[in-house]
Amino acid sequence: MNILLNRPLILRSSQDHFSVILNPFPGAYYVIIFLGMTTSRLWLDCKILTASCATIQNQIIAYRRIQIFEKTLNSCIRDRIFLTLAFLGPLFQVLAGFALIEVANSKNISILVGCGLIYVVILIMTLLNFCVAGQINRLSLNWIKCRGRLCKSKIFTRKMKSLVSVRIQYGSNFVEALTPLVVQEFCVRQTTSLLLLRR
Numbered sequence: 001m002n003i004l005l006n007r008p009l010i011l012r013s014s015q016d017h018f019s020v021i022l023n024p025f026p027g028a029y030y031v032i033i034f035l036g037m038t039t040s041r042l043w044l045d046c047k048i049l050t051a052s053c054a055t056i057q058n059q060i061i062a063y064r065r066i067q068i069f070e071k072t073l074n075s076c077i078r079d080r081i082f083l084t085l086a087f088l089g090p091l092f093q094v095l096a097g098f099a100l101i102e103v104a105n106s107k108n109i110s111i112l113v114g115c116g117l118i119y120v121v122i123l124i125m126t127l128l129n130f131c132v133a134g135q136i137n138r139l140s141l142n143w144i145k146c147r148g149r150l151c152k153s154k155i156f157t158r159k160m161k162s163l164v165s166v167r168i169q170y171g172s173n174f175v176e177a178l179t180p181l182v183v184q185e186f187c188v189r190q191t192t193s194l195l196l197l198r199r
Contacts, residue, residue, distance in 0.1 A: 030081050031125065038073050039132045039168060042066065046139040046166065056147060056156050063143070063163060070166045082129070082170040089126035090187050096122055097191040102198070130183055133168035133175035140166040 045066050052059055077083075096119040103111050148160040167174035 031085050031129070035077055035081050035085065035129060036132075038077070039129065039136065042069060042073060042166065042168075043132050043136050043139070045069065046136055046143070050139055050143050050146075056151060059147060060156070060159055060163075063140075066140075066166060067164075070168070074167075074169045078169040078171065082133075082168065085126070085129060086170040086173075086183075089122060089129075090183055090190075093119065093122045093126060093187045094190045094194065097187065098194045098198075101191070101195060126183065127180055130175055130180040134177040134179050136166050136168060137175060138177040 049059065049062055049066065052062065054062070096115060100112070100115040100119050103115055106112065144160060144163050144165060148157065151157045151160055169175075
């Protein structure tokens, strides 16, 4: 009788262990698929708008649509998905870089290749997402400045002055064009600090 009572607990604990192993995969799905595709879509919309030859009024309408998409996207990613990437991406990049440098002189090639692959994947994922978000901001700022100079009527000049650049947000911050460089500088400094503390 006692064996039958303990059996569901064993199954339950193995299911919990299995869910702990698979837990990072949904997060990776949201960062790679959802965040990557939606920010790329926003970037493509901004590129199409900058190359557009439509009238100023139609371009302002298209820009307002882009702003609506940006607000919707920020409401979905700002507090969880992009914020998690902004904190955990550099953290794992620092740890993977530190581990890669520490095992560089070892004779175990499989660990060296594994650490190298992890570092490259995290570097590409972090850089790609921050660069796309920074380019979105830069494209929208350039479009507002360029079209503001071309406006001849006071109504369109006022409308152009009222426009705000498109910003991908994480927490209470937003990504500018130079944010990827700041993130990578942080990662290099922290990896160097870990190496100095280790010596």
